[in-house]
Amino acid sequence: MKVPAKLEGTATIEPTTNLASRVRNVLYAYPVIGPVVVMLVATLVFSLLSDRFLSPDNLSLVTQQVMVIGIVGIGQTLIILTAGIDLSVGYIAVFVSIVMANIAVSAGTPGIVALLLALVVGTACGLLNGALVVGLRLPPFIVTLGTMSIFLALSLYISGGAAIRGADMPDLLTWTGSAFQLGNTRVAYGVVVMVVLVVLVSYALQRTAWGRHVYAVGDDIVAARLSGIRTRRVLLSVYAVAGLLYAVGAWALIGRAGAASPQAAATLNLDSISAVVIGGTSLFGGRGLVVGTLLGALIVGIFRNGLALIGVQVLWQEFAVGALIIAAVALDQWIRKGSR
Amino acid sequence: MxxxxxxxxxxxxxxxxxxxxxxxxxxxxxxxxxxxxxxxxxxxxxxxxxxxxxxxxxxxxxxxxxxxxxxxxxxxxxxxxxxxxxxxxxxxxLDIASNLFLGRERRKKGILGTVFRMLDSKGMREDASRQLNELGILTVQNMKQPVxxxxxxxxxxxxxxxxxxxxxxxxxxxxxxxxxxxxxxxxxxxxxxxxxxxxxxxxxxxxxxxxxxxxxxxxxxxxxxxxxxxxxxxxxxxxxxxxxxxxxxxx
Missing domain, CATH: 3.40.50.300 (P-loop containing nucleotide triphosphate hydrolases)
Structure with a gap:
């Protein structure tokens, strides 16, 4: 390797001298460190405060409580990575769950047909958001604020305001809520679905060109376009994949709630954004990991569960989640500022 | 000419x-x-x-x-x-190698590349490192470093x-x-x-x-x-x- 002598020196990457900037650079390179630490500390604290916290039954409960947020949170992560945001996620999930249940129960089709159609409907919902963002160049915040109301209205219209009981549906549609024995813990199939999806989407993001392009679009969309990336196509695909993931989330929602109801998952919008942000993904796009969102969902679940176990009022659970979100965004700002 | x-x-x-x-x-x-x-x-x-x-x-x-x-x-x-x-x-x-190959990423050979669309990250990092070295731009070669x-x-x-x-x-x-x-x-x-x-x-x-x-x-x-x-x-x-x-x- 021939390196002209006069080019040395300026070419080396300046060693970072003070501790703060070194910490920043490490956190920049490994965004999941923050959430991992928070989760471990929370687990430790709650296990000291409550004997029941680490019991197999309780851990099983926590995972089941986070599976819906975890699954739709993967879709939300993709959109936030492109510097967008999706406020319609909760009502897309509700809408798709009602469509799925109606196809199966009212029309009497087999579960697999209802499920596959629901996945198509979810993807179409995501595509609608994507088309409005890409085609009309509207801000994602406004588009999804609008479609949130639209999907809520459609959910109420189709369901007539009434829930469809899980007991009336084909078994496949409630399968996500049923569980199997793993060691001394019971694991819901929906949790397995969540983990499989985290692995699949992580692969797509980290190991394929599409994934690089998703990050590049979120980082700097003009630079991405000048680098020859078809940014509109990337954005559209992200919204479509997110819609597909919301449809899977709808399936998990039916399993978890034991019903398809227009009242379900009213908090899913903000909960999914919380999970993404607490998981270390930057709201400004281009930085973050899907596995972080899984951790973020688990952290929220652990705080809610742990605080409930030690007998703290519900309102303090909300307080804790709020504080976590602000801390996570503040940390992200600090990391970004330091790296420039 | x-x-x-x-x-x-x-x-x-x-x-x-x-x-x-x-x-x-x-x-x-x-x-x-x-x-x-x-x-x-x-x-x-x-x-x-x-x-x-x-x-x-x-x-x-x-x-x-x-x-x-x-x-x-x-x-x-x-x-x-x-x-x-x-x-x-x-x-x-994105890191240095990803930036160098942005918009024209190379996939792995064989089934990993064609079916699973897997990127040849290692190959691209090596190429990026070689390019930057030839031009004498970077003497520290951490191609995984974010730009x-x-x-x-x-x-x-x-x-x-x-x-x-x-x-x-x-x-x-x-x-x-x-x-x-x-x-x-x-x-x-x-x-x-x-x-x-x-x-x-x-x-x-x-x-x-x-x-x-x-x-x-x-x-x-x-x-x-x-x-x-x-x-x-x-x-x-x-x-x-x-x-x-x-x-x-x-x-």
């Missing part, structure tokens, strides 16, 4: 603003041509038309003597023309290396030293000579007269949307060029 890239009588208007009013331009193989001109002379618009980022309203663009129609930044690339924009067009949170953590000169180096690595004929550089200090500017100028010595042609936009006169083989002077003239460092001084640029001397 046929020019690598030639523009004939191209015009471009933005609304009422006539940015280019019939510009001719040419660059020969293995030649560094600088484009200079006052603000609003049409330098940036000219470069955008040459790189495919903008489509001229009229006129012709020829690559190796053949008429072409660029439809976007990636279409000029197919002709071996690479552009380094002033904004650098790098993705700050965000690099200095301005190093980022410029990454962007220029990308052009050198993928361009076969021509690199267009828009103000490559504008944001850099003296030492870093010197390095980028060395880099420009190096890629010229590899046989590529270079088109360079700059405001910095000493730099232009240091590296350019020919200097295209743009004035009021037209090519005022083309001079060489041997026949004209920097003062002459400025005089032509501002219109103090008519050519």
């Amino acid at each position: 046929t020019p690598v890239l030639e523009a004939r009588n191209i015009t471009k208007s933005y609304g009422h603003v006539r940015a280019l009013q019939g510009v001719d331009f040419d660059v020969m193989p293995g030649e560094i041509v600088a484009i200079i001109g006052d603000n609003g002379a049409g330098k940036s618009t000219l470069i955008k038309c040459l790189s495919g980022a903008e489509t001229p309203d009229s006129g012709e663009i020829l690559v190796d003597g053949e008429r072409v129609q660029f439809t976007g930044p990636d279409s000029s690339r197919q002709y071996g023309i690479e552009t380094v924009y002033q904004t650098l067009a790098v993705s700050p949170s 965000d953590t690099l200095s301005g000169g190093q980022r410029q180096g990454v962007a220029v290396a990308r052009a050198a690595a993928f361009g076969s004929k021509l690199a267009i550089l828009d103000e490559p030293t504008a944001a850099l200090g003296v030492k870093e500017s010197g390095k980028v100028l060395d880099l420009i000579r190096q890629i010229r010595d590899r046989g590529m042609a270079v088109v360079l936009i700059s405001h910095n007269m000493p730099q232009v006169f240091e590296v350019a083989d020919r200097i295209h002077i743009q004035r009021l949307g037209r090519r005022a003239t083309v001079v060489t460092p041997q026949t004209h001084s920097a003062n002459d060029a400025v005089a032509i640029m501002t219109g103090a001397v008519q050519v």
Whole structure:
């Protein structure tokens, strides 16, 4: 390797001298460190405060409580990575769950047909958001604020305001809520679905060109376009994949709630954004990991569960989640500022 | 000899603003041509038309003597023309190797690449490292380092290396030293000579007269949307060029 002598020196990457900037650079390179630490500390604290916290039954409960947020949170992560945001996620999930249940129960089709159609409907919902963002160049915040109301209205219209009981549906549609024995813990199939999806989407993001392009679009969309990336196509695909993931989330929602109801998952919008942000993904796009969102969902679940176990009022659970979100965004700002 | 890239009588208007009013331009193989001109002379618009980022309203663009129609930044690339924009067009949170290969990633061979679309990350990192080493840009080779953590000169180096690595004929550089200090500017100028010595042609936009006169083989002077003239460092001084640029001397 021939390196002209006069080019040395300026070419080396300046060693970072003070501790703060070194910490920043490490956190920049490994965004999941923050959430991992928070989760471990929370687990430790709650296990000291409550004997029941680490019991197999309780851990099983926590995972089941986070599976819906975890699954739709993967879709939300993709959109936030492109510097967008999706406020319609909760009502897309509700809408798709009602469509799925109606196809199966009212029309009497087999579960697999209802499920596959629901996945198509979810993807179409995501595509609608994507088309409005890409085609009309509207801000994602406004588009999804609008479609949130639209999907809520459609959910109420189709369901007539009434829930469809899980007991009336084909078994496949409630399968996500049923569980199997793993060691001394019971694991819901929906949790397995969540983990499989985290692995699949992580692969797509980290190991394929599409994934690089998703990050590049979120980082700097003009630079991405000048680098020859078809940014509109990337954005559209992200919204479509997110819609597909919301449809899977709808399936998990039916399993978890034991019903398809227009009242379900009213908090899913903000909960999914919380999970993404607490998981270390930057709201400004281009930085973050899907596995972080899984951790973020688990952290929220652990705080809610742990605080409930030690007998703290519900309102303090909300307080804790709020504080976590602000801390996570503040940390992200600090990391970004330091790296420039 | 046929020019690598030639523009004939191209015009471009933005609304009422006539940015280019019939510009001719040419660059020969293995030649560094600088484009200079006052603000609003049409330098940036000219470069955008040459790189495919903008489509001229009229006129012709020829690559190796053949008429072409660029439809976007990636279409000029197919002709071996690479552009380094002033904004650098790098993705700050992606690493060096990912940036070098952004938009033209390589997949693994075999079923992993075709069915599972898996990137050949290791191969791309090795290639990136080799490229940057050959150009003497980075002596520390952590290709996994995010571009965000690099200095301005190093980022410029990454962007220029990308052009050198993928361009076969021509690199267009828009103000490559504008944001850099003296030492870093010197390095980028060395880099420009190096890629010229590899046989590529270079088109360079700059405001910095000493730099232009240091590296350019020919200097295209743009004035009021037209090519005022083309001079060489041997026949004209920097003062002459400025005089032509501002219109103090008519050519």
